[in-house]
Amino acid sequence: MASRVEIRGGEDGCAEIESFERDRRELLQRGVGLGGAAIAAASIPLLWSVRSASAEDAGDFLNSAINLERAMVIAYDTVLGGGLLSPAVRRVLRRFRAQEQEHADALTTALTDLGGTPPAPPKGVADVDKIVEGLSGVRSQADVVSFLIELETAAVAAYFDAHAELSEAKLLQTGASIMANEGQHLVVLRRIAGKDPIPNAFETGAQ
């Protein structure tokens, strides 16, 4: 099973830290150059667990993906309540927020169908900070859009990497249909930001 997280020789703890640091550096590099939003060091465990899901542990994947989607709902709720958006942008983001909720609900249903217990409800902005830092620092609509581009990009990256590890057919297909929807959010957000809406033929979440 190929995985970016490799457990090498030596003490287990050291190997995990080495992998953690490697992924953290990579994700921090992704965060550089986009509106000041930076992927938080603390975000790695959440994304790591999405990426390391396996066929034997669909429940772990679903738990991680539910946490990710719920955090995205919180992010959209926060910016929608912030008074920084034009009516047109507000309408767009309200739709995206509803779609993130649909993802979370469907993933939760899939988990309970498997006999799993959904994770505890998110606590608030701190859960968003675990993925991308900077939500509480947005001061303009441009900041909001830039932040959301970073957040949606992180989500695409998490699903992209998870596809290498997952093998259960329905989870793969559902994951791809969600990842594609996050890509569509990116197109609209990039257009609002005046950026190339589709800069890459392969949308991997890499910057």
Added chain:
Amino acid sequence: MDLDSFLRDPQSRRRFFRMSGMGVAGGSAVFLAACSDDTKNPVSLGPDESDQADVEILNGALDLELMAVAAYKAGAGKLTGDRLAMVKDFLEQEQEHADGLAAAIKDADGTPNRAKEAYDFPVLRSPSDVLRFAVDVENTAIAAYIDALPKLTQGDLRSTAASIITNEAEHLSILLEELGREPVPAAFVTGRPT
């Protein structure tokens, strides 16, 4: 056949995409004749069998991408200005997918399929015809890739397929917006009509 008749008649669409080596959104998937059960998880195969299974899937995807390249080339003649530039960008990205798939097939000791001499596209009389046909092509591609995704045995190929699905979904958003429709109509992008 004109585009309206083509789009209204599921049988015509099914026949067309079957000839192109593609499955049809909303219809029976024929993306991979080699794979019989859409719900089956990746099976355990030896290295050679695994490569061979992936080559067949990748060649099905390559047929699809080559058809999309031809479709955008056919449509470009009806477009001008920003829309022409948009279609050229999409065409280049479809070609990148095709090139990537061909390279992956060669890596697995397979032989990449080649583009057909000609494709029997419906008549495209206007820019609107081109955009609506492109929506159909993109939706069909997304549906076919999603059907094929669990059949790929190699994890990196599954990730790459997901990245292509996402790119096709992005094309779809811009095409829908150009047609005055909601660019992100559904939370789950399946290639099926919403």
